[in-house]
Amino acid sequence: MVMAKWRSAAKVAPSALACLLAQGCVGVVFMGSTTRVIDQPRILTQGKPATWAVLDATVGATNSTAAWLRDHWGKPESIRSVIPETQDEQWTYKFGPMWYGVIPCAVVAVPLVVPLAREKVVFVVREGRVVSANVVTSHSSGAGASLFGPEGPMTW
Secondary structure (H helix, E strand, C coil), rough: HHHHHHHHHHHHHHHHHHHHHCCEEEEEEEEEEEEEECCCCEEECCCCHHHHEEEECCCCCHHHHHHHHHHHCCCCEEEEECCCCCCCEEEEEEEEEEEEEEEEEEECCCCEEEEEEEEEEEEEEEECEEEEEEEEEEEEEEEECCCCCCCCCCCC
């Protein structure tokens, strides 16, 4: 009697497993970084220093002097001369970690990522004015599919 129940369960198990897998999704996400170069950047005055606080010149008001930057963002993590003749300097401010790697997903996501760098903003300062900024931030891209969604099969 007990063996008959186990045999019935063994016959149903593959179908139950297939149903569980069909409810999930399959996909992959790639994680890395992206760099934006901004000429004559606008630096927001509200809140803490962050990569999102550096905008294109068409947005907001500018506060692009080296003195203002040091007063509001503090001392940079590093200052280095770019070209001695022009007296250009690079002021680097670093923030949170950036993760690099891949996240495959087959019902359950399996992150295979490591923090290899940090988000940062590198300002180019010339004659006491901020002339450009390189903003390096995390970036992810990927693709996936699901058999069942609110409106049927989906891909993204």
